[in-house]
Amino acid sequence: xxxxxxxxxxxxxxxxxxxxxxxxxxxxxxxxxxxxxxxxxxxxxxxxxxxxxxxxxxxxxxxxxxxxxxxxxxxxxxxxxxxxxxxxxxxxxxxxxxxxxxxxxxxxxxxxxxxxxxxxxxxxxxxxxxxxxxxxxxxxxxxxxxxxxxxxxxxxxxxxxxxxxxxxxxxxxxxxxxxxxxxxxxxxxxxxxxxxxxxxxxxxxxxxxxxxxxxxxxxxxxxxxxxxxxxxxxxxxxxxxxxxxxxxxxxxxxxxxxxxxxxxxxxxxxxxxxxxxxxxxxxxxxxxxxxxxxxxxxxxxxxxxxxxxxxxxxxxxxxxxxxxxxxxxxxxxxxxxxxxxxxxxxxxxxxxxxxxxxxxxxxxxxxxxxxxxxxxxxxxxxxxxxxxxxxxxxxxxxxxxxxxxxxxxxxxxxxxxxxxxxxxxxxxxxxxxxxxxxxxxxxxxxxxxxxxxxxxxxxxxxxx
Ligand SMILES: [Zn+2]
Numbered sequence: 142x143x144x145x146x147x148x149x150x151x152x153x154x155x156x157x158x159x160x161x162x163x164x165x166x167x168x169x170x171x172x173x174x175x176x177x178x179x180x181x182x183x184x185x186x187x188x189x190x191x192x193x194x195x196x197x198x199x200x201x202x203x204x205x206x207x208x209x210x211x212x213x214x215x216x217x218x219x220x221x222x223x224x225x226x227x228x229x230x231x232x233x234x235x236x237x238x239x240x241x242x243x244x245x246x247x248x249x250x251x252x253x254x255x256x257x258x259x260x261x262x263x264x265x266x267x268x269x270x271x272x273x274x275x276x277x278x279x280x281x282x283x284x285x286x287x288x289x290x291x292x293x294x295x296x297x298x299x300x301x302x303x304x305x306x307x308x309x310x311x312x313x314x315x316x317x318x319x320x321x322x323x324x325x326x327x328x329x330x331x332x333x334x335x336x337x338x339x340x341x342x343x344x345x346x347x348x349x350x351x352x353x354x355x356x357x358x359x360x361x362x363x364x365x366x367x368x369x370x371x372x373x374x375x376x377x378x379x380x381x382x383x384x385x386x387x388x389x390x391x392x393x394x395x396x397x398x399x400x401x402x403x404x405x406x407x408x409x410x411x412x413x414x415x416x417x418x419x420x421x422x423x424x425x426x427x428x429x430x431x432x433x434x435x436x437x438x439x440x441x442x443x444x445x446x447x448x449x450x451x452x453x454x455x456x457x458x459x460x461x462x463x464x465x466x467x468x469x470x471x472x473x474x475x476x477x478x479x480x481x482x483x484x485x486x487x488x489x490x491x492x493x494x495x496x497x498x499x500x501x502x503x504x505x506x507x508x509x510x511x512x513x514x515x516x517x518x519x520x521x522x523x524x525x526x527x528x529x530x531x532x533x534x535x536x537x538x539x540x541x542x543x544x545x546x547x548x549x550x551x552x553x554x555x556x557x558x559x560x561x562x563x564x565x566x567x568x569x570x571x572x573x574x575x576x577x578x579x580x581x582x583x584x585x586x587x588x589x590x591x592x593x594x595x596x597x598x599x600x601x602x603x604x605x
Contacts, residue, residue, distance in 0.1 A: 143314050143603040147595040150571040155207040163314045164293040169199045170325050174210030194219035201226045202327030203307035204233035210241050213271035223280040229306030229431040231279045242272035284433050299341040302330030303546050304391040305428050323348045329548040329556050335398040338436045342559025349564040353572030356580025359549035368541045370408045377410045381500030382474050386488045388481035389421035391546050394428045397451040414456045417465050417478040417487050422458045481507045483514035493527045502537040506544050563590045
């Protein structure tokens with residue numbers, strides 16, 4: 142009898158890993174890193190409750206590190222099988238896993254320098270060669286089509302509309318001539334957003350795993366374009382710069398799309414726009430390349446002669462440090478740079494440069510986690526400590542919180558409404574406890590489906 146074990150994203154939003162066992166074979170869906178507080182990240186260091194070498198196949202839903210960032214670790218621990226994903230996820234994975242390995246190496250160096258590790262010579266969770274070895278095991282599977290993994294397992298990917306290449310998975314298990322369908326939502330994206338297709342509706346499943354990141358709330362309504370135009374016009378009029386901390390994958394490309402639209406409609410002044418993040422620039426190239434994921438608006442824009450709808454007349458992509466520093470000499474401009482919560486990266490140098498001047502503004506366009514510089518700005522900090530210096534905050538701080546890559550509660554319910562019949566069991570995953578409980582109540586009350594919130598390492602038989 143088939144069985145599922147929740148090796149991550151159970152009661153929390155990170156570490157997605159679901160082990161399916163059937164016919165004596167083992168298949169892992171997603172292989173994410175735990176992120177956030179120490180009690181979670183410690184799990185990355187604990188051995189898996191099974192020998193990685195005994196896993197037969199891995200399938201991943203999308204390239205985000207909380208879904209892929211543990212792959213180098215299982216490869217290091219002996220996993221030698223294929224890592225199945227679609228083409229865009231493979232390309233984004235190249236950038237993200239190598240970046241993750243680099244961060245792990247930096248953390249280990251920092252721990253050694255500060256001597257806060259209990260080990261004399263702290264090692265990284267994994268290294269660049271480990272990430273490279275994992276990437277060598279990536280195998281592309283078709284987009285939006287079915288793929289036979291083995292006599293026991295076949296999988297079909299469907300658009301999830303979350304980031305480029307993101308999918309929800311329909312896994313069919315065949316055992317003793319009987320078929321069982323499990324749907325894995327992956328991360329469900331938004332409806333009517335730029336660039337990507339809407340999430341494809343599901344139709345049937347015996348068992349469902351549904352993410353619940355925003356299971357307890359909806360995103361604020363209101364036009365993103367209006368909010369951006371207001372801020373840019375106000376700041377440009379006083380001769381200042383708009384600094385936008387932004388995630389390299391997804392958020393930066395969405396911003397570029399909106400800026401292009403505003404520029405064409407002559408709703409913003411002709412000031413230079415800088416994308417100052419080598420990773421965001423590489424990701425933008427991958428976004429432009431994968432037409433199979435583009436929605437109709439994007440495809441139309443491409444066909445109307447705008448070969449590159451993410452680019453605008455005055456956009457400048459800066460890869461080198463010298464180019465990045467030269468932006469300091471431009472008084473009035475828009476600067477998009479990583480990281481998205483201003484915890485590291487080039488954005489820190491732009492903030493140090495621009496925060497003391499009241500002419501400038503910082504635009505916060507994503508969730509700002511507790512303890513981050515972004516959150517401190519949001520909460521009205523007077524000073525920010527950047528690179529060992531106290532930086533006075535005189536710049537205006539504006540929050541635009543309509544932008545999110547995750548379905549809000551109503552959008553999750555809209556996606557679930559695609560099912561023509563109730564799954565036998567719905568497992569709610571990938572959410573904080575409050576969001577999980579709230580979404581469990583919503584699914585139970587509105588759809589009357591049986592719902593379970595699994596615990597970390599809990600297993601269930603999949604009786605169909
Ligand atoms: Zn994601």
